[in-house]
Amino acid sequence: MKKLLLLAILPLIFSCKSHEKIDLATLNLNEPIEKISSFDDALLIGVETVEYPFSLLLEVEKSKRYSFDGINLEGQRIIFQIESEKLKTDSITRLGGGHIDIKQAKNTKELNEALKNYDAKRKIYGVRIELKTPEIQTNILKKLETKYGKGTKNPNTDNGLYWNIKTQNKFIFYAPDYSRLILLNNTDLSKTCYWDIMNGLIDFGGCNNEKYMADLMKNATKPEDVKEKPTIKIEKDWNINGVIVGRTTEEDFLKSATNKRFERIIELDGTTGKTNEIYYQNNYHDFYFYFAASKSNPDNPKENFINGYAINDFRKVDITFDNGLKPGLKFEEVLKLLKKLKIAYHPVDFVNYIEIKTSPYKVTLNFNDKMLLNGMFIK
Structure with missing residues (x-):
């Protein structure tokens, strides 16, 4: 009887846990996909070159589960980045600046199929947070400056800032001009260069742009x-x-x-x-x-x-x-x-x-x- 009772309670425990708030500010950005997302939400997985062409993207639509250091992110797009060897090529980016190939993952089977198709890992290494309003942009910036101090001015945008948190192996890019906050675990990334459409090329010191871009597209088809x-x-x-x-x-x-x-x-x-x-x-x-x-x-x-x-x-x-x-x-x-x-x-x-x-x-x-x-x- 005790075993039966325990089995009956377990689904309730997991059900409650799946609806707990996730504070994106506290993530190590190496968490398994299952830990930071739920099929109770609408999950979209695939490629969107405007957002970022060199990794697989997992977008969570209209979720109420996410926050950032106490700031409610309900209504904001939340996009997780997943490493994909297959996307380290120019074949996707060459399809144009707005190429989108995203499908809904309704269950574990569909998620696994997408990960296999893109030769992708089962854990995240970054998250991109939409900052729709000036209010949320201001509040996010205050949280960042309180925790990490004044950021470094991004020379490529009017109001962009970035932080290189070496003790945590993190890059943080605050890009209000494009309504984005981007947090990355840089353990397996370049320590001297970073590029995306919303931030431009960032040189952390000693950046060899040609070598960096060649590494991003190391699996590109030879002409x-x-x-x-x-x-x-x-x-x-x-x-x-x-x-x-x-x-x-x-x-x-x-x-x-x-x-x-x-x-x-x-x-x-x-x-x-x-x-x-x-x-x-x-x-x-x-x-x-x-x-x-x-x-x-x-x-x-x-x-x-x-x-x-x-x-x-x-x-x-x-x-x-x-x-x-x-x-x-x-x-x-x-x-x-x-x-x-x-x-x-x-x-x-x-x-x-x-x-x-x-x-x-x-x-x-x-x-x-x-x-x-x-x-x-x-x-």
Whole structure:
């Protein structure tokens, strides 16, 4: 009888515990996911590149369970960061600044499937707290300054501050300009650099940005390993695959064989709401087309004309030139070829590009850090 009674009480104990307030200010930020979340709340798990592209995110929606040092966080977005080896690549970020792939985890099975899919750990290493109102921003800041002292000014934002709490292996980023407070356990992070969209790049001293970003994207696909490379032919007049700068319409481009894996983007004027420019991006292959939008009817593809294109990395495409240029040519070799072809050019001193003026547009040939031809831009 005693055993039966104990078993009957246990569910009540766990049920009560699951609804206790969690003070995010006291977390070590290495807690198991099950300890800081509950399926009683709506849990969303996945990728959101604007929030942070290099880790798996677990968002808790409309929960009443969280606080920060006595401040009630009901109604604020709470997003936990989970380490994911699979996301240490540029393949996600290259899908665009607002790529979202988030699904609800309603039970342990669905949570486990998501963690397995992203090769992610079962514990958190950070939390991102939404600070919707000026009142909560002020109250949070007071708590931080009382506990950790005055923060260091973030040079990248107007009002941002940060703390490097070495004794606790913590980074704290107060970003009111973007309505965020971010707390990270930096045990397995860089101790000299930090970057996200809302804070910019923070140098804690001795930051090697190139090395840091390479580590964030250490599993990125090598350019030479990119799949399904588009075939590109640059004609003598610098037009591309029969697409003629200044003449080809958006409608013509959409019907062409070149239009594969491109996403249409509209750039709007923030003041008037009118369309400034239309462009098509293929981020996976670093390949872009730009269109001048019709002033009278930008929604009509017959009235929008191509005014430029860019290929940022020749290693990600199969490209040939009618004028004799080749990917990987040395800077000096390109200059000799342009002289031979009597093409007017302007090499810019101390800069790794060459400008070619060809009315009504300008061609820019780009070279990598070894001064080898690896990209071009026409507009």
